[in-house]
Amino acid sequence: MNPKVIPQQPVSLWRNRDYLLLWLGQTVSSLGTSCTQFAFPLLIMGLTHSIAAAGLAYSLEQLPYVLLSLPAGALVDRWPRKRVMLLSTFCLMVCVASIPLALLLTSGALQLLLLYAIAFALGAISLFYGLAELAALTWVVPKSQLPTAVAQNEVIVGSCSLIGPALGSLLFSITRLLPFVTDALSSLILLGSLLSIRSPMQDELRTERHHLLLEVREGLTWLWSQKVIRSIFLISSYVNLTITASALIVLDIVQQQHIPSVLYGLIVAAGGVGNLLGAALCPPLRRRIRFGLALGCALIVFVVLWPLYGFITTPLLLGAVFAGIALADSFRAVFMDSYRYAVVPDALQGRVSGLYRLILFSVLTLGSSALGMSLEHLGVLPTVGILWSGLILITVLLFLSRHMRQATFPQE
Template structure:
């Protein structure tokens, strides 16, 4: 791990809170789609669940980013985390009363995803406040490393736990993790910057704030192209994520109670971990544009291989490469945006860019689920991989190989 950010006590406590939350999330990653498939037996509804979870970011990303740049970011993190825990706890409560329904699962997923939009917006702005601009790559790498270690181990444990006590009851652990993490965040000693006076915000002022973030994204060439490319790649990523459980059951012939379902997510986490431990060196060694082109190329090839294999062992290796490439693309974009964007634009630029870049996720999840409902999962993955291929074509057309390394971007060269 890069220890530059870890030298700061406030960041260490902040990272602890996030790690507790991620530990619970790793269980939900397996338990929630598995719960939906157990209730309905429908790949389409399972894919729709992933789509529903992505919709709030599309609908509220612009607004949440603008508001988070005005609000106390620490308070937003605490409140949204606590309410997420209380919301998720309604599923095991309903299961205990034998009253759990499909609409309840969808509503819970939608509510938690809505809270996450505001949590994420505040988190983007909080990180530079905590560590300073120069430590952003170090802090991001450490956060992703911790996240992926948890995700590497958690899904396998989550799959075993869901098989042992049922997915609804497994979700109660994530609910508790949210509440504990909110309490730890409250103990982080940092004074968030007040970026706007605490006055009543008019609709025009909110729109002006949103417009300022959009203008920055459009004017800054590398941010603009990374955002546009990500929109196409997210269609493919949405299909991969939305069909993960279905591929395990159909293509690899696993059973609903097989703990190996969790290994699919663990393999993805391993790929993310590899990148989180090497991203700083990659960004120092390679130009920013070449990182994007390399990531998209590996991701596309991995999707083609994923569609073709029927072996769980081969599939796990493919997922490592796919998630490594996907994580490389995501982290590269996040670090570039956080390194270049002015302090007063951090939340809205990052949430807006993520909203646009990953706006295809619900489309891909829904499209993949619908195709798998009527055809094979292999054909569904192949069709949806066109999103990544399109992103690769755009990267080539935009001549991204000319974009310099991050150090030169940060110093002002080619920032626009």
């Protein structure tokens, strides 16, 4: 009789050298990026005294996600991921370092045009890096540990939302160039971290290649055949729109009620605390709750908390609701992203992630404009009601959908 074969347990993430290098490098780089994201609009406003000019810079940074997500996803699946990440990190470092140079060497309209070009370049390069990094994560981490890894990435997001604005504000107050110098140095640390990783971060590259449009179509065809992933993309896009709306609604309430800016900062910080708590809850709960049920519970929290925005005006309650919604969103994001990374074939990771970003940023681009108009012309309560109706609809559809209710996290 053959002896029973006991499968070997994967090594702990804290002993996974390549994962730690990737995670720690990304942590430092994300903190530097948050400094630039905070300081860049302030820089544009200081130069132009125009909020519209600052808004244009933000839009230019987001525009590549709408224009380039599909081809970028296909190219990331063609190219060596590690090389894409290294080259992208180097280019990001050069772009951020060029911001002080643009301020020192140019002036007037030329200076503003250069800063706008840098904003677009930062968005385009970040798109390529993000697609390659997410695909690489599924290679260096076993499927059974993906929820923990994604939760730890969410911890980075929550921590940066707490620390980044304060650090960026401090550095900008010392000198307006310092946040960008700090970001460039953080990219240098990430570059060294990536160079130390031994893993190739992917299967062997395909020798047979087709036209780029055919490869994009291959990703679309695969996505169309996956009912759960399709539903995840649609739900995630709408929920991310409500998160954007949450920040705009709180800002509108703060202005209407003349709440001090210090208290507004604490309300926003409460969202970061909610993100951290949601990420911490995910790994233990993932082993106890079915994927579809966990997602449904997160949406129920949205449905219960969301209408409170239409009635509360005190900073304490606003902070509590903002933190609760951020917690539910972090919980939802970790479960959804973990499932997507585990299900998508390695050869399609870039294309499917590109499709997801195209859908997400298209919804955010159009939806954010509609949200601003609704808040300005209809007010807070009608806007809250409209978005609440959508949350109720997607929650009901999730529980009515058999394939979503029965979805389980895939095993190794």
